[in-house]
Amino acid sequence: MPVQPILKYPHPVLKKLCHTVVQIDQSIHDLVQDLVDTMHEGPGSVGVAASQIGVTLRVCVVDVSKNRHGKDNNHGLLRMINPEITSRSGLATMREGCMSVPDYTGDVDRATEITLSFSEPDGTHREITASGFEAVAIQHEMDHLDGLRFPEKITDDDKLHWVLEDEFPQYRNQERWRNWDKKCSRKQWDLIKSGKLNDALQ
Numbered sequence: 001m002p003v004q005p006i007l008k009y010p011h012p013v014l015k016k017l018c019h020t021v022v023q024i025d026q027s028i029h030d031l032v033q034d035l036v037d038t039m040h041e042g043p044g045s046v047g048v049a050a051s052q053i054g055v056t057l058r059v060c061v062v063d064v065s066k067n068r069h070g071k072d073n074n075h076g077l078l079r080m081i082n083p084e085i086t087s088r089s090g091l092a093t094m095r096e097g098c099m100s101v102p103d104y105t106g107d108v109d110r111a112t113e114i115t116l117s118f119s120e121p122d123g124t125h126r127e128i129t130a131s132g133f134e135a136v137a138i139q140h141e142m143d144h145l146d147g148l149r150f151p152e153k154i155t156d157d158d159k160l161h162w163v164l165e166d167e168f169p170q171y172r173n174q175e176r177w178r179n180w181d182k183k184c185s186r187k188q189w190d191l192i193k194s195g196k197l198n199d200a201l202q
C-alpha cells in the first residue's frame with residue numbers, strides 16, 4: 001500500500017478529535033498498512049497516527065525497535081485500533097519532535113510507564129504495559145488522536161526550540177541545546193497552530 005503524505009501544522013485535521021473505529025473492515029486494514037508504510041518511509045520515525053495522513057479515526061502505529069532509545073525494551077510493531085491508556089505512572093522529560101511539526105523540538109513531560117488496551121487489525125483485544133521510550137512514543141501518537149501535538153504539552157516557554165534540519169548537528173553538539181536561543185513561546189505556538197503565523201521567527 002502506498003506511503004501517504006504527512007500533514008503538517010496548521011492543517012485543521014491535526015486538531016480534530018478522532019472517532020472510535022466501530023468495525024474493523026478492509027478500509028481499516030488498508031489504513032493500518034498505509035500507516036506502517038508511511039512510518040517506515042519517514043527518516044527515524046517511530047510512529048504515525050491516522051490524523052497525520054488525513055483520516056480522523058483512532059488508529060496509530062508505533063515501532064521503536066530500530067531506535068537506539070527503544071531497541072532493548074519494546075513490543076515490536078504495534079498496530080493499535082482504539083487504544084486506551086488504563087494506567088500511567090512515573091514522570092520523565094524527553095526531547096520530542098514530530099513529522100507534522102517540522103523544525104521544532106521540545107522537552108515534554110510524559111508518564112514513564114503505561115498500561116494500554118487496543119484492538120489488533122484481526123480484532124484481537126490486547127493489553128500491554130510499555131515503559132521508557134516506547135511509552136513516550138505511544139503517548140505522543142495517542143495525543144494525535146485527541147488533536148494534540150507535542151508543543152501543546154509543553155508548559156515552559158523555554159522548552160520549545162526552533163531548529164532547522166541542517167542545524168541539528170550543531171544543536172546536539174556539546175549540549176548546545178541547553179542554551180539554544182531560537183525559542184518558540186507558547187504564545188507564538190498558539191498563533192502558528194491557528195495558522196496566523198507561518199513560523200516562529202516571523
Ligand SMILES: [Zn+2]
Pocket residue numbers: 097098099100140141144
Ligand atoms: Zn507526532
